[in-house]
Amino acid sequence: MRRLTVVSNAHSDLLETRPTRVSGRRTSQMTLDLAKSIFVFALVVWGFLRYPHQHRASKLPVQNTARNLADSLRIACATIGLGIVPLIYVATGFPRFASYDFVEGFAYAGTLVFALGLWLFYLAHQRLGRNFSVSLDIREGHVLISKGVYGVLRHPMYSAFWLWAIAQFLLLPNWFAGSAGILGFGILYLGRIGQEERLMLDTFGDDYRIYMNRTARIVPWIY
DSSP: OHHHHHHHHEEEEHHHHHHHHHHHHHHSSOOOHHHHHHHHHHHHHHHHHHHHHHHHHSSOOEEEEOOOHHHHHHHHHHHHIIHHHHHHHHOOOOOOGOOOOHHHHHHHHHHHHHHHHHHHHHHHHHHHHHGGHHHHHHHOOOOOOOSGGGGSOOOOHHHHHHHHHHHHHHHHHHHHHHHHHHHHHHHHHHHHHHHHHHHHHHHHHHHHHHHHTTTTTTTTTTT
């Protein structure tokens, strides 16, 4: 009887210690709050990368433009979808009815996608230099950039914004806030891309047509 009691006690102690070890292995470092913080941090970095180029471009005279009310409205849609809606969700959780369970793997993937988007955004701005414009403008001294990342993609900045929209969906577990970027930027992209390329053809003619034939729009070697 004494031997059985000792064995029983040892078995009981073993059972009591197992959950602690299993729990320790399952502890996650990625949380919803961290995913939200990553999203906000990426937005700040994005603005930091964009501001000096936008400020410099605003000082250059516009030679030709295709900007209009429709394009301004499309920019507003993208701004709301990529910035305002997700930031409201991050700050308040609104709209709560559209939230779903946080998925750790999605958040890790979203972090990587956002990092890739920031890297591509940086490369595009560095290569474009003074030729950048947030609107459909051709500024004085504008030249056709076809080297670096622009040697593979005609619109790497649009590629970067699509990566932002995808990362937003992966990082924020809310059907409304997470999808707002894809919808908002999709409106801008679909409404603008053809108009922008016509403007470039009008400006650079056959040089741009040849450039179009050897590059993809936003996805390397695919589209």
